[in-house]
Amino acid sequence: MKKKKVLFFIYQMGAGGAARTILNIVNHLDRKQFEPILVTLNYNGSYESYLHDDIKFIKLHTKRLRSAIIPLAKLIRKEKIDLVFSTIPNYNIVAILARLLSFSKAKNIVREAAFLGGTTRSNLKLRFVGWIYKFSSRVISLSKGVKENIIARYHVPEEKITVIYNPVDIGVIEKNIENGQIHDDHKHIFDGQSKVIITAGRLVNDKDHQTLIEAFANVQPKLNTKLVILGEGELEAQLKKQVQALNIEDHVYFLGFMENPYVYFAHADLFVLSSLKEGFGHVLAEALATGVPIVSTACRPGAVEVLNDGEYGKLCEIGNANDMAEKMYDVLSLTNDERFAMINKGLSRANQFAASEIVKQYEEVFRQTLMMEKEIVARS
Incomplete structure (x- = not known):
């Protein structure tokens, strides 16, 4: 089986929880099945030194999130990416738009890590985010409570959401x-x-x-x-x-x-x-x-x-x-x-949160998403 390329996109590999989660996933991902490629904006992050040597690490030549859409789209096409994984709404939107503009067969998987919303303005924004998520293949929620919030405020269908807890190394x-x-x-x-x-x-x-x-x-x-x-x-x-x-x-x-x-x-x-x-x-x-x-x-x-x-x-x-x-x-x-x-x-x-076990759950979602694509192609 040919290894599938998974592009992980995040703003920077800083000291936050999102970067730590990405770090734990890419370091533990099964190299026999997947080839991880990490992409960030042009920032230096404290977690970069913890990345395993075999991870392809690319920094886009921009520090503005909006300016990352086109170069990220080009990269998805150039690298022949199979899956684009991102986390946090603003980054997820950029990753989805970049994938759409790449005109490739890549698929998006997005992750939601926070219990967002509560005000009229923020709830309206989440409705828009939920609409964008229609163009992703899967939404990963880091807890059951966050999943319930995604259903209620983003209006994402329950069957599209998978709960996976944070990996701890x-x-x-x-x-x-x-x-x-x-x-x-x-x-x-x-x-x-x-x-x-x-x-x-x-x-x-x-x-x-x-x-x-x-x-x-x-x-x-x-x-x-x-x-x-x-x-x-x-x-x-x-x-x-x-x-x-x-x-x-x-x-x-x-x-x-x-x-x-x-x-x-x-x-x-x-x-x-x-x-x-x-x-x-x-x-x-x-x-x-x-x-x-x-x-x-x-x-x-x-x-x-x-x-x-x-x-x-x-x-x-x-x-x-x-x-x-x-x-x-x-x-x-x-x-x-x-x-x-x-x-x-x-x-x-x-x-129960060990990265070696949690990453297996991510791998299963990746495989299921790729298998769905194969089935769609076969039917067509």
Whole structure:
């Protein structure tokens, strides 16, 4: 069987969840069946260095998304691409238009990773996106909740949607923990008798670090604890002011973006996700794989699905600092046996998201899409 060429299109291989998902798929894709080609705009991304050497990586000579349509169309035709895979609505639209303009036999598969919409204006935009998706062969949703949203707001038929959870590269996480080290400037945070609570994510409204900080301020007087916040964002100054106002600045550490956050997770006593909403909650799956207990808001659809309604981690009410503080205290007060049991359950859940297994589901969708094309050609 001749290998099928799959073109993966994304804005850039930056530090976001979409790029991480693409990275995990292309690295694990079966090379006996598929030949992956990665295409981005003309940007440098932090995940580029993690791409396997056999992946053909092409950067278009533009930094504008709209300007990518024509050169991407030419590339699809030149490379004789069989499938074009993309993720996130704006990139998906560009990928579909480029494929149509390529006048080739290639097919589009698009992925939806977020629970979007809610306002009249955004819902109208999603209706337009859904209409464009008629020209794709398949829509992949990263959770059941996102699928329901695609049906309701995009008006995409249910039978066209396949749910595939985010792939987590457990092997890479384990290597990062084994070979990585806490930065010298940060070792004192983890070396003492304090219990360390950690979180990771962009410092933006949707992540609701404000509630986490307030919850921590409630826990800290009861337990000797520290809070480590990994990530960067527009709210950093505001959050630091909140910490100062609560008089907990000696116990809270803003460490910025970490290329290897997993070794930090593994050395912490608790991971907390305070988000208002998550399409999947990729960082939760990764945290489970590091062997750290979890407290998360019951943000739908992602966190609730990843933790299976609280089976693999404690869930608390969104935006409720008192409830979050109570759940944090409960986990930090577990006996050793209770803690190990929680960790082991979490590791078993993480294995269900292993990239090697999740990518098999992507491969099956790719094969089905190509088989449909063969059947159409045969009938004609």
